[in-house]
Amino acid sequence: MENIGKTIKNNLRQYAMLIALVVIMIFFQIATGGILLYPMNVTNLVLQNSYVLILAIGMTLCILTGGNIDLSVGSVVAFVGAVSGTLMIDMKMPMFPALLITLAVGLIIGIWQGFWIAYVRIPAFIVTLAGMLIFRGLTNTILRGLTLAPYPKEYQVISGGFIPDFLNFFGAGFNVTTIVVGIVFSLLYVIMAIKKRKERAGYGFENSPTLFFIIQAIIVVCGIMLLSYWLSAYKGIPVIFVIIATLVAGYTVFTQNTAPGRYIYAMGGNEKAARLSGVNTNKVLFFTYVNMAVLATIAGISFSSRINSASPVAGQNFELDAIAACFIGGASVTGGVGTVIGAIIGALVMGVLNNGMSIMGVGIDMQMTIKGLVLLIAVAFDVISKRKSRG
Amino acid sequence: MGTILEMRNITKIFPGVKALDNVNFEVEAGEIHALVGENGAGKSTLMNVLSGIYPYGTYSGEIVFDGKVCAFRDVKDSEKVGIAIIHQELALQPYMSIAENLFLGNERQKRGFIDWNRTQLEARELLKKVRLNENAQTLVKDIGVGKQQLVEIAKALAKKVKLLILDEPTAALNDEDSNNLLNLILELKKDGITCILISHKLNEILKVADSITILRDGATIETLKVGVDVIDEDRIIKGMVGRTLVNRFPKREPKIGDVVFEVRDWNVYHPLIPDRQVIKNVNIKVRRGEVVGISGLMGAGRTEFAMSIFGKAYGTRISGQIFKDGKPVQFNTVRDAIDNGVSYLTEDRKSAGLILIDDIRHNITLPSLKKISKRSFIDQNREILVAEEYRSKLDIKSSSILQKTGNLSGGNQQKVVLSRWIFSRPDVLILDEPTRGIDVGAKYEIYTIINQLADEGKSIIFISSELPEILGICDRIYVMNDGRIVGELTREEASSESIMKCIMQSNREVS
Numbered sequence: 098m099e100n101i102g103k104t105i106k107n108n109l110r111q112y113a114m115l116i117a118l119v120v121i122m123i124f125f126q127i128a129t130g131g132i133l134l135y136p137m138n139v140t141n142l143v144l145q146n147s148y149v150l151i152l153a154i155g156m157t158l159c160i161l162t163g164g165n166i167d168l169s170v171g172s173v174v175a176f177v178g179a180v181s182g183t184l185m186i187d188m189k190m191p192m193f194p195a196l197l198i199t200l201a202v203g204l205i206i207g208i209w210q211g212f213w214i215a216y217v218r219i220p221a222f223i224v225t226l227a228g229m230l231i232f233r234g235l236t237n238t239i240l241r242g243l244t245l246a247p248y249p250k251e252y253q254v255i256s257g258g259f260i261p262d263f264l265n266f267f268g269a270g271f272n273v274t275t276i277v278v279g280i281v282f283s284l285l286y287v288i289m290a291i292k293k294r295k296e297r298a299g300y301g302f303e304n305s306p307t308l309f310f311i312i313q314a315i316i317v318v319c320g321i322m323l324l325s326y327w328l329s330a331y332k333g334i335p336v337i338f339v340i341i342a343t344l345v346a347g348y349t350v351f352t353q354n355t356a357p358g359r360y361i362y363a364m365g366g367n368e369k370a371a372r373l374s375g376v377n378t379n380k381v382l383f384f385t386y387v388n389m390a391v392l393a394t395i396a397g398i399s400f401s402s403r404i405n406s407a408s409p410v411a412g413q414n415f416e417l418d419a420i421a422a423c424f425i426g427g428a429s430v431t432g433g434v435g436t437v438i439g440a441i442i443g444a445l446v447m448g449v450l451n452n453g454m455s456i457m458g459v460g461i462d463m464q465m466t467i468k469g470l471v472l473l474i475a476v477a478f479d480v481i482s483k484r485k486s487r488g
Numbered sequence: 489m490g491t492i493l494e495m496r497n498i499t500k501i502f503p504g505v506k507a508l509d510n511v512n513f514e515v516e517a518g519e520i521h522a523l524v525g526e527n528g529a530g531k532s533t534l535m536n537v538l539s540g541i542y543p544y545g546t547y548s549g550e551i552v553f554d555g556k557v558c559a560f561r562d563v564k565d566s567e568k569v570g571i572a573i574i575h576q577e578l579a580l581q582p583y584m585s586i587a588e589n590l591f592l593g594n595e596r597q598k599r600g601f602i603d604w605n606r607t608q609l610e611a612r613e614l615l616k617k618v619r620l621n622e623n624a625q626t627l628v629k630d631i632g633v634g635k636q637q638l639v640e641i642a643k644a645l646a647k648k649v650k651l652l653i654l655d656e657p658t659a660a661l662n663d664e665d666s667n668n669l670l671n672l673i674l675e676l677k678k679d680g681i682t683c684i685l686i687s688h689k690l691n692e693i694l695k696v697a698d699s700i701t702i703l704r705d706g707a708t709i710e711t712l713k714v715g716v717d718v719i720d721e722d723r724i725i726k727g728m729v730g731r732t733l734v735n736r737f738p739k740r741e742p743k744i745g746d747v748v749f750e751v752r753d754w755n756v757y758h759p760l761i762p763d764r765q766v767i768k769n770v771n772i773k774v775r776r777g778e779v780v781g782i783s784g785l786m787g788a789g790r791t792e793f794a795m796s797i798f799g800k801a802y803g804t805r806i807s808g809q810i811f812k813d814g815k816p817v818q819f820n821t822v823r824d825a826i827d828n829g830v831s832y833l834t835e836d837r838k839s840a841g842l843i844l845i846d847d848i849r850h851n852i853t854l855p856s857l858k859k860i861s862k863r864s865f866i867d868q869n870r871e872i873l874v875a876e877e878y879r880s881k882l883d884i885k886s887s888s889i890l891q892k893t894g895n896l897s898g899g900n901q902q903k904v905v906l907s908r909w910i911f912s913r914p915d916v917l918i919l920d921e922p923t924r925g926i927d928v929g930a931k932y933e934i935y936t937i938i939n940q941l942a943d944e945g946k947s948i949i950f951i952s953s954e955l956p957e958i959l960g961i962c963d964r965i966y967v968m969n970d971g972r973i974v975g976e977l978t979r980e981e982a983s984s985e986s987i988m989k990c991i992m993q994s995n996r997e998v999s
Contacts, residue, residue, distance in 0.1 A: 296869060297869065300869050300872070300873065302869070302872060350865075354865045354866050354868065355861075355864055355865060355866060356857035356858065356861060356864070356866065359850070359854070359857055359866065362843075362846065362850075363843055363846070363850075363854055366843035366844070366845050366846050367839070367840075367842065367843045367844065367845075369839060369840040370834075370839075370840055370841055370842060370843055370854075371843070371854070372801070372822060373798075373801060373822060373832065373834055373840055373841070374822070374826075374854045374855040374908070375799075375821070375822045375823040375825075375826045375827075375855045376822075376854070376855075377821065377823065429845075433843070433845050433846070434845060
């Protein structure tokens with residue numbers, strides 16, 4: 098028992114934000130009289146926050162390199178929306194070539210900003226502040242200040258569509274495919290976790306206590322099944338959810354299990370030491386910003402698809418939401434500390450706050466104030482708990 | 489004249505190291521008192537105690553200044569009674585004018601506003617006093633190091649200094665500026681200002697000092713008085729280095745093979761000051777299984793040399809050739825060097841070596857992630873095995889391989905960095921001050937590791953400012969001074985005296 102207590106204590110800080118998220122969700126579930134976790138609202142939560150989630154992934158990497166942020170992502174979201182809108186609505190280009198061109202534009206934006214940041218070594222803050230103005234300006238130029246709408250049907254599927262229920266042979270009243278996918282992923286998780294445990298045991302490494310492991314597995318499986326239940330009771334798995342889940346999984350593996358991912362952490366932890374260990378820090382910084390712009394492009398596509406228009410005012414303040422999400426999720430202001438999952442949890446905290454307060458009828462003004470306070474308290478908590486552990 | 493300063497039984501302990509052990513130090517009013525000793529002998533620590541950088545309570549012992557017992561809480565306190573210290577690294581604001589710098593923290597004010605006229609006027613007087621012919625409005629960044637040094641002294645004079653401490657004031661100066669500075673100190677002496685001078689340049693000390701106190705291993709060895717004792721350079725060197733060495737270094741039977749690594753005609757220029765040549769025509773050779781030392785004083789260019797070899801990590805306009813196993817190679821990046829079997833352990837493990845916020849495991853594997861990857865994914869189980877292997881092999885005292893390196897002691901931190909570079913499997917390992925700031929026990933362990941590596945057939949380049957360890961573990965020693973190799977000594981020829989002589993001789997040749 099003593100051992101479990103210790104393990105929980107060790108992991109408490111890591112899970113602090115996750116616990117906070119659960120507490121916030123329970124609070125709003127009660128305060129909104131159960132509306133927050135209506136199946137339809139859960140799906141909405143995912144759809145509404147899709148763009149912040151995608152941006153937060155890229156922003157995490159930027160912050161990891163040394164507390165650098167990207168202020169231009171909101172403008173890039175608007176700009177790529179304008180590009181895709183012009184291609185598809187004005188020029189009637191089919192979707193796939195148009196998407197490819199849009200992604201290429203995002204790549205070029207990334208190369209442009211990455212060049213100034215990584216090779217000329219102009220502070221990222223300045224380069225992306227300039228980018229914020231440049232791409233907002235170019236958006237207005239392309240759109241001539243007007244909103245383009247509507248997109249073709251197939252484009253709207255990106256953030257409005259759902260995976261078809263092809264496993265529903267017997268006409269059930271819920272989405273069978275979603276439940277099956279949930280079960281498959283639960284099984285996969287359990288199998289992988291057991292395999293990893295066995296591997297570690299084989300090497301003679303210390304594993305967490307069995308009881309703790311079982312509790313952990315039960316929590317994760319419950320989480321997966323609960324989510325699939327909510328999604329299945331509405332329309333099933335949103336397409337954008339698949340995209341986000343793939344990105345989160347991909348970037349988690351990238352940051353934790355590959356050398357380039359490790360280099361990002363090393364650079365933020367101590368750039369000099371990283372350079373003297375053979376890490377090409379310029380290259381790391383460059384690719385981080387190219388990556389950010391590409392993810393901003395994906396976010397831009399998803400956002401324009403969701404509002405079904407290319408608008409010159411799209412994406413305003415998105416950069417701030419993404420940055421806040423990363424810091425709430427435990428990223429260090431000086432770099433080298435933080436995870437993609439943390440940023441996702443941070444983004445969900447913000448998303449649930451937005452959604453819950455809107456349902457309760459709290460005004461936009463109060464919402465902003467409260468979100469600001471949450472950001473401040475979350476980072477203060479992190480700073481103070483770190484100081485304690487050091488002293 | 490009487491005693492102006494008396495430091496009695498000063499003991500200062502850092503975690504794991506006794507930097508000062510019952511030091512007694514006495515300075516007469518109005519004299520120039522030189523403080524000499526090897527790097528790490530405790531000179532700077534003693535002066536930091538005196539000037540309040542290490543506040544009262546962090547050391548034991550007594551300071552009596554001007555007849556009063558003092559307990560300085562910070563530098564301001566010591567300045568108040570008239571003690572000013574000028575550090576080796578100048579503490580001037582480059583983007584402020586000379587006048588602003590002179591009165592920084594000591595502004596000439598009238599009713600809460602800065603009195604610019606008085607500032608200008610007094611600045612002009614002070615500059616005249618230190619014989620600096622510059623406009624007080626000039627920005628400090630626009631004047632040379634020699635003149636900046638004079639500004640520092642003027643700044644001390646502005647505070648009505650009685651005791652001026654100069655820490656290696658001429659280390660960065662050319663001979664003309666050095667001479668000016670020394671003459672100025674002599675002039676200030678006439679005005680009744682007492683001066684403590686820390687310097688490695690014995691000829692300068694002999695020129696100006698009235699008394700010389702020698703520190704060694706954190707203890708006062710002796711104080712020599714000009715006119716009473718017979719003093720020459722050899723006498724001072726003997727006092728500085730003359731210690732009995734009993735088994736401080738593990739024994740090794742060297743098995744030396746062919747030349748593995750050679751650097752020819754190496755020239756490097758300063759990265760920011762393009763005309764300043766930092767490394768001048770250096771040639772060195774290292775054989776298999778050999779430990780080669782590079783000795784020299786601080787600022788001799790050893791670190792700059794090593795880093796410029798290591799994938800051009802320092803300097804510009806680098807020219808020269810590198811041969812590895814007889815074949816010419818080019819290291820354009822640090823990666824090139826590592827991949828070609830040359831690794832470099834930095835002298836500054838905290839700011840350039842470790843990632844302090846990360847754990848032991850990640851710090852060890854950082855340059856060698858390819859070795860533990862399968863299809864470009866890191867095999868984290870293998871990584872743990874590697875880290876555990878080095879933790880036990882080098883005896884890194886820690887709670888586990890997941891401990892943050894920032895929480896380790898200096899010696900264990902150094903073992904982590906050493907593990908990193910051993911795991912990178914180099915043929916040539918350059919160690920830059922690998923024992924700096926770590927305790928005697930850990931030093932011995934590190935020497936043992938170095939010996940093992942040499943026995944395995946690796947070539948070690950060992951850079952150190954501490955003569956005893958250079959003499960204790962190297963098979964051959966290059967002496968470096970002012971960016972040049974000024975001597976090459978075999979183990980038999982090498983002694984503290986012969987190394988110091990190489991340095992002093994080359995100093996004399998230049999001047």
